Amino acid sequence: MAALDWQGWLTIAVVVATLGLLLWERFTPDKVLAGAALVLMGTGVLAPTQALAGFWNPGVLTVAVLFVLVAALKSTGAIRWIGDWVLGRPRGAFAAQARLVGIASPLSAFINNTPIVAMLTSAIEHWSRRSGIAPSRLLLPMNYATILGGMCTLLGTSTNLIVAGLVHQHGGMPALRMFDPLAVGAVAAVAGGAYLLTLGRWLLPERRSALQQAADTREYVVEMLVEAAGPVAGISIGQARLRRLAGSFLVELVRDGDVHVAVAPEVRLQGGDRLVFVGVTDAVRELRRLPGLRPATEQLFKIDDAGGQRTLVEVVLSPYSPAVGKTLVESAFRSRYNAAVIAVARRGERLRVKPGDAVLQAGDTLLVETDAGFLRRHGGGADFLMASEIDGAARVHRPRALTVLALVGAMILANTVFGIDILLSAVAAAVLALLAGCVRLAELRRSLDLRLIVVIACSFALGAALERSGVAALVAAQLMAWAGADPFWTLVLVYVAAVAFTELVTNNAAAVLMFPIAVAAATQLGVQPMPFVIAIMMGASAGFITPIGYQTNLMVYGPGGYRFTDYVRVGLPLSLVVGVAVLWAIPRFWAF
Template sequence: MDGMIDLGWQGWLSLGLVVLSFVLFLRTRIAPDVITSGALTVLLVSGVLTPSEALAGFANPGMLTVAVLYMVVSGLKETGAVGWIGQTLLGRPKDENNARLRLMLPAAGLSAFLNNTAVVAIFIPAVADWARRHRLSLSGLLIPLSFASIVGGTCTLIGTSTNLVVNGLYSSQVEGPGFALFELAWIGLPLVFATLAFILLSARWLLPKRATAIERFEDVRRFTTEMLVNADSPLAGKSIEAAGLRQLPGLFLAEIERDGQIMPAVSPQVLLAAGDRLVFAGILDSVVELHRIRGLIPATKQVYKLGGPRQDRCFVEAVISNKCPLVGSSVRKGHFRGYYNAVILALSRNGERVERKIGDIILEAGDTLLLETRPDFLLQQRNSKDFLVVSQFGDEHPLSHDRAPIAIGIVAAMVAVVAFELLSMLEAALLAAGAMILTRCTPDRVARRAPDWQVLIVIATSFGIGAALEKTGAAALLAGSLIELAGGVPWLALGLLFVATALLTALATNNVAAVLLFPVAIDSARLMEVSVVPFLVTLMVGASASFATPIGYQTNLMVFNVGGYRFADFMRIGIPLTALIGAITVALVPLIWPF
């Protein structure tokens, strides 16, 4: 009871706000950033936190690193390098479980040596692109990506910031080097295999599967579009199936024109050749996706007669009116590009494809066009009588594939300088983001819009809420009460330390949990006169076992919005996985590092 009295109203308010936030996450559709911002505001206004304490998360290097990494990744997206990552590292899956395995293995392996936040930031757009091409459920892939990156980080000292924090505190205590670089692999590797096996076996029941709009609606408009396999295309010599041209949802390859000969009803095993003209029919989203594939270029040469670089243009959807002066003329003879400074990439008539080359199609009122043009086209034609509807197609625009090697080189250099500890992750990411803009891998306007501000606000405000738990003693009370239950039994103390750490990680963040419970771990070992090493290893693993909530770890927050998840989705698969990781850790750690 004394501990309860000592907690004070500030501590109970902090705990109450955390509980209320969890209830709102689970029971309402209020955005997570609104909930955490509201909780932080109450802590600030009530005086529990000073303004500097409440806003410290907005200057936290971890939060800033995530923000800058979004800009770095925009360079990979704008150059089409994410498609290369998907094809090279992920390949062609046989089914969804095979896709999860193909994704989790490289994610876990890379996270052992790289900051797992960077790994997830690079993989998210590649996985989204990969899922579209192979008709996979994105919601069934991104939680496994985050979890694999988290558990992969437990394998080495540099795999996660938590390990470095605990090792730094330990080194200052023993006045020595602490843990060796690969020492934690003895427990990390079994945890990786256990996590992968658990997800693969339970995914069918525990992972959400949310259908996309394309999967829900079969009655869709079909467009005709033409693409060329360019001279130095990496697709030349590959079969249609191996090139990934059969997997795009709602799109099929109608015919191939090669050396003046038409090949209709094309088999998936037909090999592509440089110069092939491919005629596709399908939905607009997948038509636009074709223009993001490296090695394919628009069949019309008119695209290259528009002014300025392609990545400064946009895709526009327009419907021709009966007042348009080009109605009744073919696209080629009507000189559409010269008239509107725009190029027709695809055309749909009454929701169906038109079985002619785009240049030969006679334009009719009501035709829906996908145009490549400059942004000022929207301003010029929005009120024009020539078109019934003029709207930009999302934020999509043509990519600059020729700069893909530069973008990949910049990311590789960023990874290298961090791996060799020449710069911090934040410093390397800032330099990489600047390099992406200077080399025009990403336009500055795209880079500015790249960060996901909802994710960043949740991360920043969560730091403030964690600081309140620490300042008021609420976190220490929760942890200390659990440890006291051990009653002097080392194995039981180890188990309770894991429970306390995992609980605090779910409530605050992994680094907060590690720092708060480090003295508890040290004191528990000393009081029982046993080695402190198994307690510290358990602390590291427990702080990294951030599976049960999206706010427990940055990578969970990064996939939360993209995957369309709900708060309960993480609890459904994360709680049993945390229990499994805890059982394996408590069972193995004392055998590897005896008491």
């Protein structure tokens, strides 16, 4: 450590501070990584061109361009089409698990796993309600299968594209092609799939989803009628103080058979209005004390009936959501999204408090009542990891869906058969998708996750600082010392470190941080760097043990009713199985 100068020590301090802030989750990852890049640039550790080089890295640009194709797959209904086909009509839990693992895994090698998980989650929830089988028996195996499939190609996950971009930027190594990770990734996918369908399926919990937990609305939904001659008839909701109740809040107003959701405080009450309140179990006592309201003799509101004018949507909050860390009132959720929250579920349990009093967290599942345009406005945005309409009809535009699927196939063919650069083929496919009307510019703007691009691009600054300050070489030397300068055991340590970083921070940041260390280790050992590069690819995607280890883990967290311990119980053995498979396969396909 004495060999480091002030730049090396500053780099270590910035990396440690960055990891700490990411774990603290007080600030969004894009702000944390952008701040780290600015510090490194401002202190002179990196020149501006070095600190910002990630923004024009081919891997990052490819990830950005692929957002166009992902948006096209969503808007045309192609993903929903695929999701219904993958699930099919299984006769039982094991048949459904086998079908999901057997089809979703290879499918996610060619289509980014995030939209696949989103659409399959919706399909699984619908099927689970019909079959009576808990979605917790299906969602986690499906999610893990898509992660395993994504390891197999450059397109399967953004992590592989980022590593390919790092290889291109580093120089001295051959460019990675579409199927270069396939041999090792396939071994890991087969081993992981076998585990999921044997021991893993017995470790899965039997949990109810957020929707199933909210199905008995009698516990916390109260319906009141406005008396025609009462004191609240003719005054606004705000004047009647119906938005300031201690134990409940107004979800909807039904007038003359018309349902009005997320009603504004200026709306004036009329005799005969039916008001639906959601709150704690004894909220009816508070409501009965309000003059001019009386309990409805029959309850018409049903959580599991989303037909007619009522639109119920299930959303999972992303770490980027402006509502995270705030209550519904503080985040202005109702006015921002024109949606009223009916229930909040966290760690597999519905919160037994007034939804408006809960401080929201990333991964929380919210059941909201809203209008029919909610998914069009917010379904592709970064605020929600997933948004699906309860019992919403599948909307598939078959000609355009076939067009965008053909474009994705042509992009893969161009790269693998004709050797066209993946960025160029992705740009061509994206432009054609726009020209063919498969995605509109408004939908594209909602789907483009600029914050993710900032996270990835600014992570490159940390990697560059580790390499240029000598920290990467120093860490690599320490790993070699622990491994006795043996290439294989050094590879093991590199892989384990990549997995550990992935479980603690984002998978892309883990890849960028570990890449210079892995290359430095190979250089000091005098061996080929590609085995270590492949180890980074696999390890940075192997986030099975925690809900934050991989983005799709959070997507199924609430809908499956999972708890943190479920990921440890099912994911830890899977991580060990995949690790053994990867470390067995790498030396056999990539010689030192």
